[in-house]
Amino acid sequence: MKRDPLYWLSLLCVLMGAASYGLLPVFIKKAYEDGFTQGQVTVHQTGIAMVLLWLIALVRWKRWQNPLQGSWLKLVLIGTCGLAMTTILYNAALQRLDASLAIVLxxxxxxxxxxxxxxxxxxxxxxxxxxxxxxxxxxxxxxxxLPENGLTKVSVTGVLAGFLSAVSYSLFIWWTGQLEGQQDTVIRSAVMVSAGFILITLLYGSGAFSAGREAALVGWGLLLGTLAQVVPTLLFNIGIPRIGSSLSALLGAVELPVVILTAWAILGEPLSVGRVVGILLIVAGIGIAELSTGKRKGNSARLEEKH
Structure with missing residues (x-):
């Protein structure tokens, strides 16, 4: 079957979007090393991402819909209970654990x-x-x-935060998959991030700002917000409609090895044979899960590939 001329570019876009997510934990750890707290990093990461997404949304104003119609209230719920809680818990895990372990959780x-x-x-x-x-x-x-270290050398609080971030992220994916309507992807993301930012700001309050080093903190927020929200949103918006959701989910697993490799190269975290095998097994498990989804949704995926 002849591919859409933009098919391979779409594949690359999805891979780059996932890789952008994969770079995020390393730079969050670097921000912590620079002396900033979890609250400061989380508030600035989310707040600047919100501003950038709304600036992009303004360019796409023709795609706006009435905010009182459709799934907008659901977007607020997803933004607070799904997106915001995932960000809070994942950043908490990164403060206490190696990036390699946090991403596995x-x-x-x-x-x-x-x-x-x-x-x-x-x-x-x-x-x-x-x-x-x-x-x-x-x-x-x-x-x-775990075979080498057990649980004695890790923070129990960090492990709990990492696992709960997986739970909240699962809810985020699950709820997002049930959304109805045709809201623009960027505007949808902007609404969710805005709702999440309000919750995060209320939780961390004035302690999230650094009077003496606010410029540096804004710089970190700009980098993290771009990697976490802006780049993936734009690239996924380009790539996913052409290659289908199942293949996109599988390609998105590249985030995991990107985190492991950058944590090893930049942060000096250990990279054992067991860890590499474990990562490959997790990616294989994701592939099998998506294969089972593809069997049920094969017709839909083929239709998506034609657009």
């Missing part, structure tokens, strides 16, 4: 989302999905280096 969203979907449909996961869950679990044990 976040990627537990794979099997948590499968369970949420099964609970909603009141059915057991299919054989492929159960296999995916088992593979991800085994990969997690290896990637977290």
């Amino acid at each position: 976040l990627f537990q969203f794979t099997w948590i989302t499968i369970l949420l979907d099964s609970i909603q449909k009141r059915t057991w996961p299919g054989k492929l999905r159960l296999l995916a869950i088992v593979i991800v679990m085994i990969g997690t044990v290896l990637a977290a280096q």
Whole structure:
């Protein structure tokens, strides 16, 4: 079948969007090393992302819809309970754990989302999905280096925050997948980030600002907000409609090895054979989970590829 001339560019866009997410943890850790607190980093990351998204949305004003119609209230709920809580918990995990371990915990969203979907449909996961869950679990044990280190050398609070970030991210994905309507992707993201920013600001208050070093903090916020929200939103908006959601989800798994490799290269975190094998197993588990989804949604995916 002849591909759309922009098909391979779309693949690259999705890969680059996922890689942008993958660079985020390393720079969050660097911001912590620069002396800034979790609250300061989280508020500025989210606040500047909100401003940038609304600036982009203004350019796309013709795509605006009545904010009192459609799924806008749901976007606010997703922005607070899903997006904001994921950011808060993940940043808390990064403050206490290696970036390599924090991202492995976040990627537990794979099997948590499968369970949420099964609970909603009141059915057991299919054989492929159960296999995916088992593979991800085994990969997690290896990637977290539990056989070598156990749980004695890590922060229990950090592990709990990392796992809860996976739960909130699963809810974010699950709720987003149930949204109806045709809101523009950038505007939808801007609404969710704005709602999340309000919650985050209320939680951290005035302590989120640094009078003497606010310029440096804004610089970190600009970098983190761009990597976390702006670049992925724009690139996914270009790529996903052409290659389909299932393939995009699989390509999005590149975030995991990007985090591991950059944490090793920039932060000096250990990169053992066991961790590499664990990462490969997690990515394989994601692939199997998406394969099971693709079998049920094959016709839809093929239609998406034609657009």
